[in-house]
Each structure stands twice: as structure tokens, then as C-alpha cells.
Amino acid sequence: MQPRQRRLLAITLTGLAAFASISCKEDPELVRQREEQRAEINKLEGELNLLDEKLRNAPADRRGELIQVQAKAKNLEAEVSSLEENIISLEKEKKDLEDQLKDYQRKYPLR
Structure with a gap:
């Protein structure tokens, strides 16, 4: 999954959680679920930021x-x-x- 796709997914999940909480008048179960989703989104965004940093620092x-x-x-x-x-x-x-030099020296020896 591309970094932009992950961010879009995180934004969409945040929007859905917000919409669910507004339309349901703070149902405790939905509040709990929203907080879990926010925690998961924050965790995923942190992992995404680490991966982005690794990509920027890649040789x-x-x-x-x-x-x-x-x-x-x-x-x-x-x-x-x-x-x-x-x-x-x-x-x-x-x-x-x-x-050739040896041949020459043999023919004409030095005296």
C-alpha cells in the first residue's frame, strides 16, 4: 500500500469515526471503538512516518x-x-x- 493510500485510509477512518460519534449521540460502545480506531490510526501514522523516513534516507x-x-x-x-x-x-x-648482435660480434670480434 502506497504512503498516500495509507494516509487517505487514515483520514477516511477518522472521518467515519467522527461521523459515527455525531450521529449516535456518544454511545459508549462507539466512543470506545472511536478511541481504539484513533489509537490504531496514530500507530499506523507513526509506522508510516518511520517508513517515509527510511525511504528518504535510503542510499x-x-x-x-x-x-x-x-x-x-x-x-x-x-x-x-x-x-x-x-x-x-x-x-x-x-x-x-x-x-643479430651476437652474429655480428662473432663475425667481427673486437681485438
């Missing part, structure tokens, strides 16, 4: 922020993968160059 919805962070993480993972491939390529090139 903000951060799903949009989470989606953005996940997209950024995915992009970063792709970048890391690309850089790792680049590292492998550079290490292979380094090894080839070192082999």
Missing part, C-alpha cells in the same frame, strides 16, 4: 554509475590485452636484435 540508486564503471573496466581490459600483445612483439624483436 541513492547507483546502477548508472556501476554500468559506466563496468564499461570503463572493459575498455581498460581491452587496452591491457593490446599492451600485452605489444610487449610480446617487442620482446621478440629484442631477442632478434640480440641474436
Whole structure:
């Protein structure tokens, strides 16, 4: 039940209790019933106020922020993968160059 619906129900019950007490000239049973209804209404309004306060204090919805962070993480993972491939390529090139240097040094030794 929505908070507004609860308030409307509380107001309606209060109105019915008031109407019943006016039309019945303070019948003791109706007075007792009205007081019980007022107590129940006050209790329900208190619970409603607590729930409203909890809703106002609820943390903000951060799903949009989470989606953005996940997209950024995915992009970063792709970048890391690309850089790792680049590292492998550079290490292979380094090894080839070192082999060429060794070959050169064997052909032309220092005296």
C-alpha cells in the first residue's frame, strides 16, 4: 500500500469515526471503538512516518554509475590485452636484435 493510500485510509477512518460519534449521540460502545480506531490510526501514522523516513534516507540508486564503471573496466581490459600483445612483439624483436648482435660480434670480434 502506497504512503498516500495509507494516509487517505487514515483520514477516511477518522472521518467515519467522527461521523459515527455525531450521529449516535456518544454511545459508549462507539466512543470506545472511536478511541481504539484513533489509537490504531496514530500507530499506523507513526509506522508510516518511520517508513517515509527510511525511504528518504535510503542510499541513492547507483546502477548508472556501476554500468559506466563496468564499461570503463572493459575498455581498460581491452587496452591491457593490446599492451600485452605489444610487449610480446617487442620482446621478440629484442631477442632478434640480440641474436643479430651476437652474429655480428662473432663475425667481427673486437681485438
